[in-house]
Amino acid sequence: DAGVIQSPRHEVTEMGQEVTLRCKPISGHDYLFWYRQTMMRGLELLIYFNNNVPIDDSGMPEDRFSAKMPNASFSTLKIQPSEPRDSAVYFCASTLGGGLGNQPQHFGDGTRLSIL
């Protein structure tokens, strides 16, 4: 079974450009999470969805960041306009909720974003 798939794996773009990161969760999973990882701040939860509905976006740093989940098999994280301080590795993770909860989160391999 395929894991969480993220694209692109690497993105280099200039400041001010729009950046779109994509994620395909594991089929059947009903929770999807977006994280940002930097040396300074570690792993930060940006937003998470349940059944395609955003539940908690309190980690989204600014209005420049937005996330959507139009269906159960696809999500995007968009940054517009991008700034150098947005440079980081962005991870998507999915899990199956319900029951006793606390199912493991399955992470993709991330998108390494560099804003010049």
Next chain:
Amino acid sequence: QQQVKQSPQSLIVQKGGISIINCAYENTAFDYFPWYQQFPGKGPALLIAIRPDVSEKKEGRFTISFNKSAKQFSLHIMDSQPGDSATYFCAASRAGTASKLTFGTGTRLQVTL
């Protein structure tokens, strides 16, 4: 209230030695404590997890020790191997938050020959 503090930031252990990573939390509502392992260029992956109704959980060479009164938990890697070299994250979540995890800052482990 939501913080999970992890130490050390980095750790060098000789092959065959014991690696110990510690975490402390503040929120007494946390009831699930997983450890994730991350290799370079990869996403974190669940290694082992514990709930506060037990004080220890062992899976192979990996053991979690949990001290509820002190609000601390630790990961022990016995007979550490070079293949264990990775970054380790502790995490915690609350009941009813459907897997929303609060992560520690990570420990970079290097196991030398």
